[in-house]
Amino acid sequence: MEKRTDMRAEALDTLIDIERNKKLSHIAIGETLMRNQFEKKADRAFYTRLCEGVTERKIYLDYILDHYSKTPMKKCKPLIRSLLRMGAYQILFMDVRDAAACSEAVSLAKKRGFGRLSGFVNGVLRTLVREKENLPVPDKKDDVKYVSITYSVPEWLSKLIIEQYGKESAEKIFASFLEARPLTIRTNLSKTTPEELEKELEEAGVKVEKGNYLPYAFTISNLNYLGKIAAFRQGKFAVQDESSQLAVAIADINEGDFVLDVCAAPGGKTFHAADRLKGAGKVLSRDLTEYKTELIEENKDRMHYENVEVQQWDALEEDESLLESVDVLLADLPCSGLGIMGRKNDIKYQMTEEQLGELAALQRQILSVVWKYVKPGGQMIFSTCTLNKGENAENIKWIEENTPLHLVSIEEYLPQNLKNRTGSQGYLQLIPGEDTCDGFFISKFKRPEAK
Structure with missing residues (x-):
């Protein structure tokens, strides 16, 4: 009989790795899923749900557990703390038998050499089971x-x-x-049509739903491992949120344009721009590190775009060869990522208030260099995946005050269900909970024609 991997044990190791080594959760989870890619789909889904759920609800779980534990969570040993969080998450948020959540936590404590604390783990979790219909609620006045x-x-x-x-x-x-989020994809129109892609994915057993804003966007679910999907391996689609797709749609890229993507990894906008060029023109895709440019190269190999060149380049360093040469500059700049916390659920724990100001300043430093690449009559898309106005609206003012570029309306490029959102501001802030996508900021600038 084939031995079955204990996915609770795998989740425990992952959560300890995230907390102890400050590893990004999506990387730690991805590594484990890759190692267990041949495990049953249901087991992999259970593992992912448990790891992501504990990570994203950590503050709430600790608040609840502190109410029932004599030892505060912050003073517990890392393994015990992770076990209690795992047990509490299963009891409160998953369709798991309460008895199984408790007994498996106790079993893991014993297997990992904490038998003397297994009674403590059992006691706290069983108290939670008894009290779960009468949980403490934080003070609504604060x-x-x-x-x-x-x-x-x-x-x-x-x-x-x-x-x-x-x-x-x-x-x-x-x-x-905190809601479950399906995977959003963009059709590679150079290889297929939205209709053909939808049919191919459904025939492969994938659940497909049309996007809310763009005709070539879909959300997909009911899949085990992305690399097993033939259409993905063949470069017929890219994983890309609709908010990010909108930034390129708003850019209004035309055949023959020279497009520069200055902070491009992993390459979503780069390849979307290349798709819109229809084989003509060129996209120069740059990022700071070898690791990031390798990510772009990997996607280039899969998507098969011949009109994309990838370079490792520091955006803070001026490239004289590009001055006044770019038709469309894509400046999706480093930011706090507060708009994508639904997909990268540990951003909120790693980011600090002080870093927000540092990132806004970094954006200005980059902008002070890259705007010069825009040719007279050319355009720049300034975008971020954050909600913080200090990195968005306030930097709009900085661009207008410190460069010759001027803000232009994006209204004509918006889908019907997003029209009349930009008002007199001329930019769009997409808001999770109100919009069906990531939190994302998009603005468009034009450089005046030469006199």
């Missing part, structure tokens, strides 16, 4: 703390989003990050 605990975000982040968007919107935003 907006910041209530939102922080309820949606598992640090208090500084709760305060920031409440101040910028209001409590009601903040709750919608953070609640949306």
Whole structure:
């Protein structure tokens, strides 16, 4: 009989790895899924749900567990803390028998050499089972703390989003990050049509639903391992959120254009731009490190775009050979990532309030260099995947005050269900919980024609 991998044990190792070694959760989870790619689909799904769920609800889980444990979670040994979080998440949020959640946690404690603490683990979890219909609720009079605990975000982040968007919107935003998110893809129109891709994916057993904004976008689910899908291996589609796709659609790239993507990894916008060039023109795709450019190269090999050149380049370093030569500059710049916390659920724990200001300053440093590449009459798309206005709207003002570029309307390029959102501002902020995509900021600038 084939031996079955204990996916709870795998989840425990992953969660300890994330906490102890500060490893990004999607990387740690991805490594384990790759190693267990031949395990049953249901087991892999259970593992993923457990790891992602514990990570994204860590603050709430600790709040609940602290209520029933004599030892605060922060003082527990890392393995015991992770076991309690895993057990609590299964009891409160998963369709798992309570008895199984408790007994498996106790068993793992014993197997890992913590037999003397197995009674403690059992006692806390069984108390939680008895009390789960009468759980403690954070004080609703303290907006910041209530939102922080309820949606598992640090208090500084709760305060920031409440101040910028209001409590009601903040709750919608953070609640949306806790919801299951299907994978969003973009059809490679150079290889297939949306209709053909949809049919091919459905025949492969994948559930496909049309996107909400663009005709070549889909969401997919009911798949085990992306690399097993023939259409993916053949480069017929790319994984890319619709918000990111919108940034390129708004750029209005035409055949023959020279497009520069200055902070491109992993290459979603690069290849979307290449697709819109229809084999003509060129995309120069750059990023800072060898690791990031290798990611772009991997996707280039799979997508088979001949009109894409990949280079390792520091965006802060001016390239004189590119001055006033670019038709379309894609400046999707380094940011706090606060708009994609639903997909990268540990961003909220790794980012700090101080880093927000540093990132806004870095964006300005990059912008002070790259705007010069835009040719007279050319355009720049400035975008980020964050909700923080300090990295978005405030940098719009900086661009207008410190470069000759001027903000232009993007209204004509928006799908019907996003029209009349830009108002007099001329830019678009997509908001999770209100929009069916990542939190994303998109603006468009034009360099005046030479006189």
